[in-house]
Amino acid sequence: MKRILFLLMAALAVCVLATPARATLINRGTDTLGNRLIYDDDLDITWYDYTNAADTWANQVSWAGGLSVDFGGDIFDDWRLPSTVDGPYVAGYDGTTTAGYNITTSELGHLFYTELGNLGYYDITGTYAGDGNWGLNNTGDFQHLISSFYWSGTEYAANTSLAWDFFFGHGVQYLDDKRFNFMYALAVRSGDVGAAVPEPATIALLGIGLAGMAGYGVRRRRQLRSHVK
Incomplete structure (x- = not known):
């Protein structure tokens, strides 16, 4: 009995060790069109x-x-x-304003800076970040992000002919006329879409562990029958 418990614990340990540490951005898999659904466990949202x-x-x-x-x-x-x-339009560099650089209070800014670890054209002191350091250098599991302008869904309450947008090229948040037609879009939803399918290697290791337990059980029963005889 102790041997069975040991094998069971060993199999579970293998599964735990084979599972990668949970990242902040988690690729949940692809939809029927082949596009990834990526979960942000910081904000509890899923990107399409x-x-x-x-x-x-x-x-x-x-x-x-x-x-x-x-x-x-x-x-x-x-x-x-x-x-x-x-909020009122105030531009700045330190991330505490509604417009400008290093803003992480917007979902697009949070993705660019916090999750993907990119740098803006200017740092929080207003100093140029340096050649090759700024912009959309890191895309993580995203396959279709581009270094351009993306609309947010938030209107500017003080003038509803305007809406907020984010420029992935420089990591800067703007306020622009809703009629502008050069802005791209990225969709998001609140919550998760479900757990990812286990990796094939993890499934294989679990299968090996369970097979070993089954083999031990067969041998044990044979030994017991031989003793009875």
């Missing part, structure tokens, strides 16, 4: 890794709201554009 063609703010809002994503047979249709914190 697809960049929609440049368009006006209204059209991008409509695109995100009309998305229906088939992920493993589950349909997710509650997508939106990323949000930001609205």
